[in-house]
Structure formats: C-alpha cells, structure tokens
Amino acid sequence: MSAPRILTGRVVIATHNAGKLVEMRELLMPFGVEAVSAGELGLPEPEETGTMFAENAAIKAIAAAQASGLPAFADDSGLCVNALDGAPGLFSARWAGSSKDFSSAMARIAAELDKRGATTRRAHFVSALVIAWPDGHTETFEGRVFGDLVEPRGSQGFGYDPMFLPDGYDRTFGEISSEEKHGVDWQSGNALSHRARAFVLLAQSCLQRPV
Ligand code: ITT
Numbered sequence: 418m419s420a421p422r423i424l425t426g427r428v429v430i431a432t433h434n435a436g437k438l439v440e441m442r443e444l445l446m447p448f449g450v451e452a453v454s455a456g457e458l459g460l461p462e463p464e465e466t467g468t469m470f471a472e473n474a475a476i477k478a479i480a481a482a483q484a485s486g487l488p489a490f491a492d493d494s495g496l497c498v499n500a501l502d503g504a505p506g507l508f509s510a511r512w513a514g515s516s517k518d519f520s521s522a523m524a525r526i527a528a529e530l531d532k533r534g535a536t537t538r539r540a541h542f543v544s545a546l547v548i549a550w551p552d553g554h555t556e557t558f559e560g561r562v563f564g565d566l567v568e569p570r571g572s573q574g575f576g577y578d579p580m581f582l583p584d585g586y587d588r589t590f591g592e593i594s595s596e597e598k599h600g601v602d603w604q605s606g607n608a609l610s611h612r613a614r615a616f617v618l619l620a621q622s623c624l625q626r627p628v
Pocket of ligand 1: 509576
C-alpha cells in the first residue's frame with residue numbers, strides 16, 4: 418500500500434452549499450493551502466448517483482479535480498434517523514427541495530416520526546470527505562456524530578442543525594458557535610461535528626501544518 422499523498426498548494430472545495438463551504442474553509446485554514454470554491458471557478462454540479470456517502474463525495478471531488486486540474490476536496494453528508502430506517506440519509510439535501518427549505522425538511526422529519534409513532538428520536542450525522550487529484554488518485558475519510566432530534570432551536574449553522582442535539586450537550590447545533598461545532602483541538606484530535614471528525618483523519622493523513 419502506498420503512503421497517502423500530502424495536499425499542498427491550491428485546492429478546490431467542491432461544494433455548492435454555502436454552509437459547508439464556510440466550515441470546509443475554516444477547517445483547511447491552518448494548513449497553508451489556498452482554497453478556491455467550485456462556485457468561484459464556475460464548476461458544474463455533478464449528479465450524485467452513488468448509493469453511499471463516500472461514493473457521492475468521490476463523484477464531486479473527481480469531477481472538480483478533472484475540470485480544474487487541481488486537487489479537489491468534497492463532502493457528502495446527511496442526517497440518518499434511526500426510526501426512519503436511516504432517512505433522509507443520502508437524500509438529506511433533496512428533502513429540502515429545490516428551494517433548499519430546511520424548515521420544511523425538519524417539519525417533514527417530525528411528521529414522519531409522528532406518523533410512525535416513533536418512540537426514539539435517535540439520529541446521527543455522517544460526513545464522507547474525499548480528496549481527488551487530477552490523475553485520479555483519491556483519499557476517503559468518514560466521521561459521525563450521534564444525538565437526539567428535538568424541536569428546532571437556534572439560528573447558527575445550516576441545514577438540519579437546529580433540530581440536532583449532540584450527545585452530552587443541552588444546546589442544538591443551531592445554538593452552538595461554529596468553533597464549538599467544528600473546531601478541532603489539534604493536541605488531542607478531539608472534534609464534535611461529523612465533518613470535523615472526518616477532517617481530523619484527513620489532516621492526519623494528507624495535510625501538513627506550515628512550519
Ligand atoms: P454539495 O453537494 O454541493 O456539497 P449539498 O447540500 O447538496 O451540497 P449533500 O448532497 O452532501 O450536499 O447534502 C447533505 C445535506 O445534509 C446538506 O444539504 C445539509 O442539509 C445536511 N447536512 C450535512 N451536514 C450538515 C451539518 O453539518 N449541519 C446540518 N445539516 C447538514
């Protein structure tokens with residue numbers, strides 16, 4: 418098995434989701450790479466035809482790396498609800514429709530749970546992060562965070578954040594700061610969010626802090 422590649426220079430953040438873009442930029446910040454977004458480069462959004470988060474992240478990263486000639490970093494993520502057999506999962510963005518209305522998507526989750534008479538509100542977020550190089554090489558990392566679904570609270574973050582209460586917290590992802598949600602303690606490698614947890618693994622393999 419060959420050693421993972423180190424990411425240096427310019428990298429494309431292959432997302433069209435503004436909330437993710439902010440988090441991914443902040444995560445990359447300490448590592449001395451210059452991040453440009455797929456939107457800034459005018460890259461198209463590829464169709465997400467995979468059946469797993471990692472597959473969809475690879476589709477996005479490979480498409481951006483090929484179109485730009487630069488290494489590209491993509492996230493595919495979602496909220497998996499136990500009592501809904503893992504839905505919305507891979508379809509988390511699609512539950513919000515073309516208008517990206519996450520108030521409706523959160524209301525739909527609550528309605529589905531009620532309809533099924535669900536006795537548990539357990540859920541987790543998953544993030545699969547993929548870096549693809551223009552020659553087709555890829556590296557994949559995954560993170561999860563577990564918690565309970567509650568009445569939406571708070572206006573921080575994005576997507577389903579207001580309804581997700583991570584284990585050990587009394588505030589939702591919508592009520593905590595960006596630093597608490599996806600900040601990383603680089604001494605211990607501890608992080609809270611699914612994306613930050615995946616990113617710690619990615620950084621350990623593929624990034625170097627500038628000296
Ligand atoms: P890109 O494909 O362009 O990255 P997208 O929004 O379509 O953007 P996904 O296909 O990965 O991204 O969909 C994941 C959805 O799951 C996303 O739209 C959010 O609504 C939700 N999600 C993922 N991470 C989240 C987080 O940290 N907080 C809240 N919701 C999140």
